[in-house]
Amino acid sequence: MYIRTSEIPREGLDVVASRGKAWIPRLLEGMNSYPLRSCRMLSVTLHLFLEGRDLETSGSFAAEGEGECDRCTESVALRLEREFQTIYVPADRGPAEAGDLELRAGDLDIAFYDGGGIEVANIFWEQVALSLPAKVLCREDCRGICPQCGADRNRTECDCSGETRQGPFDVLKTLRKEKE
Ligand SMILES: [Zn+2]
Ligand SMILES: [Zn+2]
Secondary structure, three states: OEEEHHHOOOOOEEHHHHHOOOOHHHOOOOOOOOOOOEEEEEEEEEEEEEEOOEEEEEEEEEEEEEEEOOOOOOEEEEEEEEEEEEEEEEOOOOHHHHHHHHHHHOOOEEEEEOOOEEEHHHHHHHHHHHHOOOOOOOOOOOOOEOOOOOOEOOOOOOOOOOOOOOOHHHHHHHHHHHHO
8 A cells, every 4th residue: 555645644644544444454465475474464553744754654563474483394373563663764865854863763763765655565564574583483392304314303203313413514515425
């Protein structure tokens, strides 16, 4: 959903109040959800306010996504949520305009936009990306995949030696052995 800056009234725009909620579950449809397998918005709030040409956004979201366990690649259900305040400044903003921004911005995030309007899906996709956990595990003690034989060690015990760490050079060695 694209909103032009000219559509934002002086007092600001409450996007959900003015556009309803029907678009929310479809917001991220068609976007590349990598590194998630899928992601769906459950609820959002979004307020847009124009300060000169700067577009101040504040909002929140809750989404459900499907990620991949870092160790065994099993799918993992994720619940993502975040509150945010971001100031979008026009990409062509001159240095003369920049001075007061730092004062106002404080701890707020700053991003760029083209000055004409903003794609709401992009705002939220950026926030989803920021809310992704650094590590995704199907369970705390996931045993992962055996680097030697490829067995899922959560399901089967394999007969490989206890060495669980295999550096990149070990992989090369294995490849070379297979070639011989
Ligand atoms: Zn796992
Ligand atoms: Zn093994």
